[in-house]
Amino acid sequence: MFDPATVFDGTGPLGDPLTDEVLRAVEAQLGHQLPAAYVDLARRHNGGSLARDAHPAPSRTSWAEDHVGVYRLAAIGRNARFSLCGEVGSAFWVAEWGYPAIGIYFADCQSAGHDMVALDYRSPGEPAVVHVDQEWNYQITVLAPDFETFMTGLVDESTYNVDD
Known part of the structure; x- marks a missing residue:
């Protein structure tokens, strides 16, 4: 599992500590069960700005030729x-x-x-992580097959040529 010290930028969490009661209420309101890796991370650090702020994309987006910039994770x-x-x-x-x-x-x-980045529940099983590009008529691009793979795939945006 990922270490919150390497996932987040060092600022405090966005949300209050996650309790079982809050988790059940949020999942009921959203109508979906959250991935276990997301819940585990939130129990240790509930949302915040990300230390690694980019994820590879399989094709061009309105943001860049080969990646998406990711700012923060919701609590x-x-x-x-x-x-x-x-x-x-x-x-x-x-x-x-x-x-x-x-x-x-x-x-x-x-x-x-x-x-935005979303958990896509349109197919059965673990939700895929997708990028939804409002600038391109809400084009949906799969970034990772699941939340854990998405989080481990984050890199520092300086890895990319940001002048594209």
Whole structure:
């Protein structure tokens, strides 16, 4: 499992400590069970800005030729503004920005809402992690087969030529 000290940028967590009661309420509200790796990470550090802020993409996005920039991970809860059920949580992106209702929007990107990262529950089993690009008619691109693979695939954006 990943170490929160290597996942997050050193700032405090976005959300309150995750309890079983909050987890059950959030999953009920979202209508989906969260991946175990996400829950485990949130129990140790509940959301926040990421230390490694980019993920490879299999094709060009509106952000870059070969990757997406990923800013922060949503807390599991309701109290933090950027938590799964918070003020700008998953439902906000569907209702206010017209993102497709494919699952749970759990990470935002540096584009200030013009692209997001989501858990895609359209197929049975563990949800895939996808990039949804509002700038390109909500194009959906699979980034990883599951949350754990997505998190281990994050790299520092300086790895890429950001002038593209």
